[in-house]
Amino acid sequence: MTDVTNKARGLPKGRLNILFGLTLFALLLLLWVILGFATNSFWTGNNISNLLRQGSMTAILAIGQTFVIITGGIDLSVGAIVGFTSVIVSLFLQWGLPIWAAVVLTLLFGVAIGLFHGFGIVRMGLPPFIITLATLTSLRGIGLLITNGATISITNDEFTAFSRANFLGVPSLFWMVIMVAVPAYILLNHSRWGRYLFAVGSNAEAARLSGVNVPRIIYMAYVLSALFASFVGLLLAARIGIGNATQAEGWELQAIASSVIGGTSLFGAIGSVHGPLLGAFILATINNGANLLNVNSFWQRIVTGVLIIVIVYFDQLRRRRG
Amino acid sequence: MTASIPDATTLGRPRGTSGVPILELRGLEKRYVGTHALKPATLAFEAGEIHAIVGENGAGKSTLIKLLTGVIPRTSGEIFWEGRPVGLATPHEAIDLGINAVHQEVVLCRHLTVAANMFLGEETSRFGLLQHRAMVREAQRTLDDLGFDLPAHVLLGDLTIGQQQLIAAARAATRGTRFLIFDEPTAYLTRREAAQLFALIRRLEAEGVTIVYISHRMEEVFELATRVSILRDGTLVGTRRIGETDEADLIALMINRSIEQIYHKDKYTPGKPILETRGLSGPGFEDVSITVREGEIVGLYGLIGAGRSEFVTTVFGRHKRTAGEVLWDGRPVTIRSEAEAIELGIALAPESRRDQGLCLNLPVGLNLNLPVYTKLAPTGLISARQEAERADRQIAGLRIKTPGRATLASSLSGGNQQKIVIGKWLNHGAKLFIFDEPTVGVDVGTKAEIYRLFSELLSKGAGIILISSYLPEVYELADTLHVFRRGRLVSSHGYHAATHEDILTRAIGV
Structure with missing residues (x-):
């Protein structure tokens, strides 16, 4: 018996997660209050809409990433998938496909990429880091090859209008986060596959010997991550009105950072849906606030790095001490 | 709670003087929030003795070890090393005094060589460069010297768990250790490895090293120890000279329950066969034919690595069979995955809690x-x-x-x-339960509860395959006992139909 174990007995895990979620939420509110005092433009409808749009795409990526990280893996390819699928959907629209068909086909591409990751990990025995690193670089290459390095403009106004639209006063992009997060929450916390995700991340052999189809769960995690990423590709294409394979550079790191800030453990078996959501919007707020305060964008990167260290450090302290 | 009267006469005496305990605890206590892990304990370890500590799981043995090795801070009480009070606040302090521990699970680097592990932290170097060959030579000399038939140049991970345990013991023994704690060292050892370990312990004793030996196996305690201390629910309930006590006495002190009640066995008339294997072969075992009937415990005995676990995990669909047949309820079946096995009604409680059993x-x-x-x-x-x-x-x-x-x-x-x-x-709702080493590292009280569970399952018409490397366990519980050696089933016996010696001989193959 050590201090760790005994303190852990004091409070059930679930309650701690909620507490941590509340702390993050408090941090987010604090940032908003501070920015409200420090700037005149933060609490304007325009800026808030902008902030929600900025955070939305990272948030969706981060949820998918969290599924993968819970199994003890990592998906480095999500940024590349976003860029690649933005090209794909632009092409489909250029060919004159109806929007629904372009969307469905693009999402199927995402599923295929996820299946390929699962195949590499389960069948070829490659570490997740390697297989997703490989697709990270090749997807960008394929995207550039298809377009010969050019940018494809989207002329379908109906498609691009979606990203600027509001519903009940809230940007449609943010509604997309909710549309992804609610089923994701149910899957992770109220379905048997969610339990299996945690079990696989905690001890794959024990899960297997308990009758869990471990390969299927791994496939599921990577397919969801790639599917969410291709969905973000659609949103990005709609928002900027172009398809370009070099878009979304470094978004995989944003997604991983959001997930980790949200309390996901890179060792697997610990994570939630609300965590990465809060993480993504905290990062978005910092970027947004820095812009408003006219802080050099180089500083934003440094601040983000420092924040990751501080938040994760305190998260670990909390886990250790209860 | 500290001892109220410090024994002034023992303070400041030169080391080694007879009568001065090497390590003395006075009112040593550990509290966690909500738990009193160790109630004030007063105990003196005599220099050069082998002192066994027994107790159920959760009785406070681990807490005591952690206090003695400086892993956790004490709540109150005093510790005296050769009569002088010491802090023992960090593992480093313990090691500097010469206190070392060999843990149940090997905590060494599997990807380094045996030699590198033995010298870890005190590598020989010249101009800052490691002297690999010199270290291997030195390590090999030590191992040979100890009578361990183990190579020093191979990777630690290539050895069996038992052999790794021996390396861990050798490592601890060669570091100027004066006080060495063994925590259930034989849990994963074969008989031969255990014998080597005991030789090492006796040798250390002869060199004047004080040994603390923690084990659930009574016969080891009686074979090795000079004195034995008993812990129950965090209380040190007593210390006995080994000559003045016996197994029944110790168990009574540990659990307040008599020995007959431990190996609880109800006899049921076996019903129809649940599982039958005919000439089954797979990775690690060959040509195994057994039958498990309703209401029956089938014991598989053998040394570690004899192929028993491989056999049951193959039946469970974890590995592919290479030859032979499996019959379930009299019908031939092919079990391709764990999920299919579970679907049929097979349950497997695997060998290693940490690696296979638990998240x-x-x-x-x-x-x-x-x-x-x-x-x-x-x-x-x-x-x-x-x-x-x-x-x-x-x-x-x-x-x-x-x-x-x-x-x-x-x-x-x-x-x-x-x-x-x-x-x-x-x-x-399974019909067939496979228990692979269900009582390794489990205390007597829990053992008794587990055996009672077996009975309950049998009474409901289930069949049990019980794998154990602890002969008394399978001997007392199994209706049919199969002995494995090197991947083959070498003999089968009815309940109590052969002697312990007989079965051991078959398992070892002398």
């Missing part, structure tokens, strides 16, 4: 429910209430000591963890 950093409740989620949530969606009820029922039924179902499995004691590994299958 340690997940809640107790999730661990208990893991095999039944398909039934609990046929549509995929889980009813939180049902899930909680089911977990709570299991926890209560198995008397698992935990603050609740949301507690992480890692914070439970070994015995309670084992109850989860076994318990998660009990309400699954």
Whole structure:
């Protein structure tokens, strides 16, 4: 018996997660209050809409990433998938496909990429880091090859209008986060596959010997991550009105950072849906606030790095001490 | 609580003087929030003795070791090293004094060579460069000297767990150790390895090293120790000279329960066969034919690595069979995955809790429910209430000591963890239960509870395959006992139909 174990007995895990979620939420509110005092433009409808749009795409990526990280893996390819699928959907629209068909086909591409990751990990025995690193670089290459390095403009106004639209006063992009997060929450916390995700991340052999189809769960995690990423590709294409394979550079790191800030453990078996959501919007707020305060964008990167260290450090302290 | 009268006469005497205990605890105590892990204990270890410590899991043995090796701080009390009070606040301080421990699970680097492990932290170097060959030579000399037939140049991970344990012991023994703690060192050792370890311990004793020996195996305690201390529920209930006590006495002190009550066995008339294997072969075993009937315990005995675990995991669909047949309820079946085996009605409680049995950093409740989620949530969606009820029922039924179902499995004691590994299958409705080393590292009290569970399962018409490397266990419990040696089934015996010696001889193959 050590201090760790005994303190852990004091409070059930679930309650701690909620507490941590509340702390993050408090941090987010604090940032908003501070920015409200420090700037005149933060609490304007325009800026808030902008902030929600900025955070939305990272948030969706981060949820998918969290599924993968819970199994003890990592998906480095999500940024590349976003860029690649933005090209794909632009092409489909250029060919004159109806929007629904372009969307469905693009999402199927995402599923295929996820299946390929699962195949590499389960069948070829490659570490997740390697297989997703490989697709990270090749997807960008394929995207550039298809377009010969050019940018494809989207002329379908109906498609691009979606990203600027509001519903009940809230940007449609943010509604997309909710549309992804609610089923994701149910899957992770109220379905048997969610339990299996945690079990696989905690001890794959024990899960297997308990009758869990471990390969299927791994496939599921990577397919969801790639599917969410291709969905973000659609949103990005709609928002900027172009398809370009070099878009979304470094978004995989944003997604991983959001997930980790949200309390996901890179060792697997610990994570939630609300965590990465809060993480993504905290990062978005910092970027947004820095812009408003006219802080050099180089500083934003440094601040983000420092924040990751501080938040994760305190998260670990909390886990250790209860 | 400190001792009220410091014994002034023992202070400041030169080291080595007879009569001065090498290590003395006075009112040593450890409290955690909500738990009194070790109640004030006063105990003197005499220089050069082998002092056994026995007690059930959770009795405070681990706490005591951690206090003595400086891993955790004490709440109150004093520790005297050769008459001088010491802090023992860090592991480093303990090592500097010459206090070392060999743990049940090997904590060394599997990817380094045996030699590198033995010198880890005190490598020989010249101009800052490691002297690889010199270290291997030196390590090999030490191993040969100790009579261990082990190579120093191979990677530690290439050795068996038992051999790694011997390396860990050798490493601890060669570091100027004066006080060495062994925590259940023989749990994973073969008989021969255990004999080598005992030789090492005797040798250390002859060199004047004080040994603390923690074990659940009574015969080892009586074979090695000069004195034995008994812990129960965090209380040091007594210390005995080994000549003045016996097994029954110690067990009574540990658990207040007599020895006959431990190996609990009810006889049931075997019904029809549940599982039959005919000439089954797979990775690590060949040509094994056994039958398990309703209401019957089939014991598989053999040395570690004899192919028993490989046999049962193959039956369970973990590995592919290469030849032979499996019959379930008299019909030939092909079991391609664990899920298919479970579907048929087979349950397996694997050998290693840590590696195969538990999701340690997940809640107790999730661990208990893991095999039944398909039934609990046929549509995929889980009813939180049902899930909680089911977990709570299991926890209560198995008397698992935990603050609740949301507690992480890692914070439970070994015995309670084992109850989860076994318990998660009990309400699954399986017909055949395979228990692979179900009582390794489990205390006597929990053992008795596990054996009672066996009886309960048998009474409901289930069949059991019991694998154990501990002969008395399979001998007392199995209706049919099969002996494995090097992947083959070498002999089969009815209940108590052969002597211990007979069975051992078959298993070792002399």
